[in-house]
Amino acid sequence: MTEVNRIPIDPHSHAALAANDLELGLVDTSNTAAISAWLRSDARGFHSPEPSAEYLADRAGEFAQSNDRVTGVWDRPADEDAEPVATIWSWEMGLTVPGGESIDAWAISSVTVAPTHRRRGIARALLTAELRTARLAGSALAMLTVTEATIYGRYGFGPAAWQAPYTIDTKGLRWIGPVPDGRVKFVSPSDLFTIAPDVFNRARTRAPGETDRRGDTWKRILGLAPSVPSEDTHDIRAVLYRDAEQRVQGYAVYRFEGHEENSVLHLIDVCSVTDDAYSALWRFLVEMDLTNTISAPRRNVIEPVIWQVNNPRAIRKTDQRDQLWLRILDVPRVLSARTYAAPGIFVITLHDELEFAHGQYVLEISPTGHASVTVLSPSSVHQQADAVTVTLTVNDLASLYLGGASAVALAGSGRLTGMTPDAAQALDRSFASPHSPHLSTWF
Ligand SMILES: CC(C)(COP(=O)(O)OP(=O)(O)OC[C@H]1O[C@@H](n2cnc3c(N)ncnc32)[C@H](O)[C@@H]1OP(=O)(O)O)[C@@H](O)C(=O)NCCC(=O)NCCS
CATH class of the missing domain: 3.40.630.30 (Gcn5-related N-acetyltransferase (GNAT))
Incomplete structure (x- = not known):
């Protein structure tokens, strides 16, 4: 570094x-x-x-x-x-x-x-x-991560990962999802401080948009940092999930506010390496006694738990907003760092007012989903019959990058131009990510 x-x-x-x-x-x-x-x-x-x-x-x-x-x-x-x-x-x-x-x-x-x-x-x-x-x-x-969505576009940033807060009415809600073999067990926040980073780093490989969490972030999440007056870090509870082979595959961190039936479970963090861990932890949360409400901020915009309860209307997404903004500085390195869902050849003309990434690039995606990127000189013309061409801003390429924005929607809004027929559909096929991009923390 x-x-x-x-x-x-x-x-x-x-x-x-x-x-x-x-x-x-x-x-x-x-x-x-x-x-x-x-x-x-x-x-x-x-x-x-x-x-x-x-x-x-x-x-x-x-x-x-x-x-x-x-x-x-x-x-x-x-x-x-x-x-x-x-x-x-x-x-x-x-x-x-x-x-x-x-x-x-x-x-x-x-x-x-x-x-x-x-x-x-x-x-x-x-x-x-x-x-x-x-x-x-x-x-x-x-x-x-941004306080206001109006500030950073002028510097070439685009929103690239989103988050949603959920309110879950647990009264009468029944779990209909899988019931894994492993066990959910309580753990102290200070013990979880040493265990959680490894779980999080294993889980991160299927979470585009997640960033490293450093010691200060973990301390804040687990209530181990000296509190600033606005933060309520008291009474934090934590559980972890061990699978049938005793391997820790997930954890949840939460606290309660209020008393008895009126209390609200505030979900601070939940992380799962496997689908089993996801099911076990959400079942544990949804079936919690003496609370009728779970408040779960900064979750993924798509949460499988909606399919794991008998009443999907009880899980309400109360908002959806940008969480991570990206600014591409080196197009070849950025585009070749990820894998893609479908092969293709894209000739991308990029506008960047600050000039860092301004230019024309050829993105070639192999049948295995790996990419190579060539920078075209201003005088060269790329001639390849099956190439898809598109012109866009560096901001919009950032929004497409993790697979969270729809090229068809961007084209419909007039933000993608100079396109060959079906270019937006081809972009969506290649840039799609099986896991919707999500960042679970502020930094
Ligand atoms: C956001 C903030 C840093 C801007 O600082 P500033 O020195 O006043 O900004 P500048 O004078 O350099 O303005 C640069 C441009 O941003 C625009 N801008 C600044 N703050 C803006 C805001 N809150 N919303 C929309 N546009 C804003 C200006 O109008 C200017 O536009 P232009 O490029 O078209 O001329 C400042 O208002 C602030 O500290 N806000 C509170 C803390 C905060 O929210 N920080 C952002 C953390 S993600």
Whole structure:
């Protein structure tokens, strides 16, 4: 992995901000005062409560041990120990793509600009700097989760994995799905902390859109991190599923709110390597006594549990929204990292306002679903009778990439152009993923 915190600050954005009397710089992650000031600014940017001393100490300890790139913007003259007026944080992190491989991507988080400094181009300077730095570091792809869907399209990101919250009315609901041979057993969150990463990493191969989970993510999920005031991490319960051969194949993490029959089971995380584990854990949850409601946020937009109960109307998807946004920087590496559902030859003309991926590419998919990608020079013309041609933006290619967006729908909306007949159908046949892309965490 590249030591991303050692890459110098981007000179273009540095100069653009300096012209407005602002200083773009890296935070020294071993300096507790500086990282605490940055964390306070990050919290303020999201309108979160003031972080506690315990939370700041915990996060500062994590940053000190990491190679993460923590960037701030200060009013000049800059004082690193003062709160920055803008924040951004990045690191390299694996992303599962169709076929089960994990591709190293440039993760971006904590994008904030203080309300006193908004709409002066600071976020644009931060984001374009991140993309240039990611490219310099050799990342083929950048990714983030977003507060608002209106912010990142202008930088070439497109939504690529979705999530849905479910409300399940369990009163009178009967399990009609399989009843596996293994056992569901309680486990303490601290024990699960050591077991869950292996289960999650095995499960991830069939979950395009899932990203690595680092120690800080696990601690948050399991309620082991010092709580920030807005987070309720009390009373977390956890179970794991061992199959008939005693192998741990899944787990669930949840907590209750309320009392007796009015209590709600809040599902924090559930993960299964096998279909058996999926059935066993969902049966355990659905048949829980002394609660009539399960609230399950950030689940896949397609959940087999709907087919495993006697009343599918009792499982209500209450929303569906984008969760993971991708920004393709290196088309040949990104497109050849995944496998495809059907062979084909695609001549793709890509528009990218920021120029990273602008150009023409030939994607050749073999009968085994593996791909090779050639970059066409502006003067060359690809002549192959059976080639499918399409013109689209780098954003829309990101949305198609994990198999979650429909090319037929994009074509119908006018976003795909320059197509040979049935190009959209051919794209859908090849880009389809048997597992709909899903990201279960925020980062
Ligand atoms: C989102 C945020 C970082 C933007 O910062 P900013 O410095 O004001 O943005 P800029 O001045 O660089 O604006 C860049 C462009 O984004 C647009 N934009 C900025 N914030 C936007 C928003 N919330 N919704 C829609 N467009 C927005 C601007 O209009 C501008 O458009 P243009 O390129 O067409 O001129 C800032 O409003 C913020 O901190 N919001 C709260 C925290 C948050 O939600 N962060 C995002 C985390 S995923």
